Amino acid sequence: MTQPACRCGGTHLSCDAPEALAAAAVRVAAERAAFGGEAGRRRVVAALGAGVVAAAMDRVLPVFRAQDAVAETVAQPAGTPEKKDLKLGFIGITCATPIIMGAPMGFYARNGLTVEVVRTAGWAVVRDKSLNGEYDASHMLSPMPLAISMGAGSNPIPWSVAAIENINGQAITLATKHKDRRDPRDWRGFKLGIPFDYSMHAYLLRYYLAEAGLDPDRDVQLRLVPPPEMVANLRAENIDGFLGPDPFNQRAVYDGVGFIHLLTRELWDGHPCCAFAVPRRMVTDAPNTYQALLRSVIEATAHANKAENRKEIAGVIAGQNYLNQPVTVVEQALTGTYADGLGSVKREPDRVSFEPFPYQSMALWIMTQMKRWGQVRGDIRWRDVAEQVFLATDAGVKMRDLGLTPPASAYRTHSIMGKAFDPADPDGYVSSFAIRRA
Amino acid sequence: MALRVRSALLLLLILAAALGAWQVAATPAAPTGPALDPEYAKLLGTAAQGGQQTPMPRPSDIAERAWHLLRDPFYVHGANDQGIGIQLGWSLLRVLTGFGLAALLAIPLGFLIGMSPVLHGALDPIIQVLRPVSPLAWMPLALYTIRDSGASAIFVIFICAIWPMLLNTSFGVATVRREWLNVARTLEAGPWRTAVAVILPAAAPTIMTGARISIGIAWLVIVAAEMLVGGTGIGYFVWNQWNNLAIADIVVAILVIGLVGMALDQLLGRAARAVAWRE
Numbered sequence: 047m048t049q050p051a052c053r054c055g056g057t058h059l060s061c062d063a064p065e066a067l068a069a070a071a072v073r074v075a076a077e078r079a080a081f082g083g084e085a086g087r088r089r090v091v092a093a094l095g096a097g098v099v100a101a102a103m104d105r106v107l108p109v110f111r112a113q114d115a116v117a118e119t120v121a122q123p124a125g126t127p128e129k130k131d132l133k134l135g136f137i138g139i140t141c142a143t144p145i146i147m148g149a150p151m152g153f154y155a156r157n158g159l160t161v162e163v164v165r166t167a168g169w170a171v172v173r174d175k176s177l178n179g180e181y182d183a184s185h186m187l188s189p190m191p192l193a194i195s196m197g198a199g200s201n202p203i204p205w206s207v208a209a210i211e212n213i214n215g216q217a218i219t220l221a222t223k224h225k226d227r228r229d230p231r232d233w234r235g236f237k238l239g240i241p242f243d244y245s246m247h248a249y250l251l252r253y254y255l256a257e258a259g260l261d262p263d264r265d266v267q268l269r270l271v272p273p274p275e276m277v278a279n280l281r282a283e284n285i286d287g288f289l290g291p292d293p294f295n296q297r298a299v300y301d302g303v304g305f306i307h308l309l310t311r312e313l314w315d316g317h318p319c320c321a322f323a324v325p326r327r328m329v330t331d332a333p334n335t336y337q338a339l340l341r342s343v344i345e346a347t348a349h350a351n352k353a354e355n356r357k358e359i360a361g362v363i364a365g366q367n368y369l370n371q372p373v374t375v376v377e378q379a380l381t382g383t384y385a386d387g388l389g390s391v392k393r394e395p396d397r398v399s400f401e402p403f404p405y406q407s408m409a410l411w412i413m414t415q416m417k418r419w420g421q422v423r424g425d426i427r428w429r430d431v432a433e434q435v436f437l438a439t440d441a442g443v444k445m446r447d448l449g450l451t452p453p454a455s456a457y458r459t460h461s462i463m464g465k466a467f468d469p470a471d472p473d474g475y476v477s478s479f480a481i482r483r484a
Numbered sequence: 485m486a487l488r489v490r491s492a493l494l495l496l497l498i499l500a501a502a503l504g505a506w507q508v509a510a511t512p513a514a515p516t517g518p519a520l521d522p523e524y525a526k527l528l529g530t531a532a533q534g535g536q537q538t539p540m541p542r543p544s545d546i547a548e549r550a551w552h553l554l555r556d557p558f559y560v561h562g563a564n565d566q567g568i569g570i571q572l573g574w575s576l577l578r579v580l581t582g583f584g585l586a587a588l589l590a591i592p593l594g595f596l597i598g599m600s601p602v603l604h605g606a607l608d609p610i611i612q613v614l615r616p617v618s619p620l621a622w623m624p625l626a627l628y629t630i631r632d633s634g635a636s637a638i639f640v641i642f643i644c645a646i647w648p649m650l651l652n653t654s655f656g657v658a659t660v661r662r663e664w665l666n667v668a669r670t671l672e673a674g675p676w677r678t679a680v681a682v683i684l685p686a687a688a689p690t691i692m693t694g695a696r697i698s699i700g701i702a703w704l705v706i707v708a709a710e711m712l713v714g715g716t717g718i719g720y721f722v723w724n725q726w727n728n729l730a731i732a733d734i735v736v737a738i739l740v741i742g743l744v745g746m747a748l749d750q751l752l753g754r755a756a757r758a759v760a761w762r763e
Binding site: 138162163164165166167168171174175177178179180274275277278281297299300301302303365366367368370371372374378384385389390391 | 520521523524526527528529531532535536537538561562563564565627628631632633711712713714715720723724725726727728729
């Protein structure tokens with residue numbers, strides 16, 4: 047606990063964090079004991095100021111030590127998980143790398159959990175199996191918990207993003223025959239594949255097209271294509287291209303069907319993609335399971351983020367039990383040394399990164415796009431939704447436990463295709479676009 | 485006998501010609517275009533190295549995959565990697581459960597509808613509206629209400645298997661010859677006795693025909709249902725190999741699905757013959 051992070055100026059991520067509450071309680075208790083109850087404490091604090099009292103107290107009695115000790119117990123409940131045998135759903139794409147590898151590489155087992163990771167047929171199925179409780183938690187597209195919580199495309203059920211899985215790592219792939227039409231302004235009439243309506247893929251592709259002056263609802267056809275079927279549809283010329291997850295961009299190149307037009311990090315460097323999503327009821331009803339699971343996933347995410355581990359991970363997850371893809375395809379997607387489909391080998395070690403911190407400003411951006419494209423209507427309680435769904439505090443605590451440095455604030459300015467998104471003014475951002483439905 | 489031999493010979497000829505043409509057509513052409521940078525080529529599939537798209541598998545590739553898949557059909561390597569035999573077992577279990585439940589409802593209900601013109605008039609509009617609905621259209625509704633994907637798949641089988649049995653049973657029961665019923669009445673047989681001793685044997689061949697149609701449809705539908713729901717089953721296997729663009733594995737699965745479907749049909753065909761009667 048070194049840097050001030052909370053809006054109150056304290057050295058914790060948020061005043062609601064359990065350790066912050068506990069720390070305050072410890073200090074108040076010590077002061078009461080020293081100054082003769084609550085009335086005496088208030089008199090002294092009013093006369094001298096809280097800071098002076100705290101400093102003076104610390105000289106006599108190291109309250110901060112007691113606070114730290116309490117914080118540790120609060121932040122790492124020693125309690126055993128309420129439920130140990132868990133089922134996690136995933137879609138067979140490299141975004142799910144930390145969730146998948148957690149099973150074969152022992153990250154769940156290390157935290158006292160027995161986890162079975164189950165490959166699932168599509169995003170709608172992941173959503174339905176999660177909602178009906180067949181999966182305890184799952185790999186989802188980061189906009190999905192927002193959509194589920196807001197009741198867009200399903201009944202509103204409180205759902206949470208406990209951690210982001212990956213940032214970047216997606217690409218626009220076009221059919222080989224379009225290799226001379228690299229300017230999106232020439233794409234009028236194209237049929238383009240996206241994996242799901244509530245996906246970063248859809249929002250980024252819409253954004254990219256709109257910046258080029260094309261209305262994504264009128265000038266092109268956006269087709270919902272499950273990621274595994276994207277390459278086959280590209281080959282059959284049902285679509286001209288897609289903005290999709292890896293390894294399918296690389297698979298299109300591997301099969302001689304398409305080329306990689308651009309990586310999504312060229313649109314928004316650091317955009318969130320997939321999330322580790324848990325039902326809100328797990329956070330409240332099974333906190334120990336939730337904590338153990340979150341710790342496992344963040345550990346795995348940190349491990350996956352190191353370039354030197356990528357090759358080994360590719361070998362582990364490429365097999366039939368997980369991604370079911372040729373190893374070289376997964377390896378190219380993860381290491382960033384890849385064939386672009388146009389005859390050259392690209393080296394971009396940052397093609398995909400695994401960074402778990404769920405910035406609430408990311409949630410805000412996603413909601414601005416939901417609003418922009420008419421997926422949600424009416425006024426949105428922007429920050430309420432973002433803070434209920436993106437659990438930045440817990441992820442920050444776990445990151446610190448593991449020696450990572452979580453960012454100081456859950457809000458930051460993002461830059462998308464050179465345009466800044468200020469989380470303080472989401473409504474203004476929505477109306478700043480010429481092409482929009484809202 | 486001579487006819488059979490000639491048919492068999494013709495079948496072999498057709499197969500050999502079709503497979504031979506396939507083998508030749510799917511063999512990749514010689515590489516075109518300039519030679520690639522070897523580092524780049526190493527990152528591509530074999531066909532892409534020659535500037536081509538990965539072609540359809542040849543019959544020889546398929547035979548190789550079939551040998552590989554059928555050699556050890558019952559292995560389990562984790563939740564997502566199980567042998568083709570286990571997947572078939574799951575599909576059969578779902579089909580038989582759904583079909584069994586459908587029979588339990590459809591045959592008694594069909595009996596009642598066949599015996600009572602009033603009930604027939606009342607239920608016929610419902611049946612006529614629901615019967616032509618594609619069973620997969622029920623899937624979202626089932627997932628939403630039953631909240632269990634395995635049970636939903638069984639429900640979809642149930643709903644598609646019920647109609648042929650229901651209609652055939654009621655038709656068979658309704659068309660039992662008047663004279664036979666009159667004979668039963670003159671012998672003072674009660675309604676229960678008439679149903680079991682006269683109507684059931686008379687309608688049995690029609691009922692069995694309904695069952696045979698039902699199981700055929702159920703086997704058709706399970707593949708599609710499992711492709712949607714996922715998890716286990718031969719349909720999921722097909723979907724999963726499609727995921728990996730492993731077309732040879734899909735062809736193997738298609739052959740296996742066809743063989744199992746044929747076996748199911750033969751089985752009910754035998755049962756139908758066993759209850760057939762001649763005047």
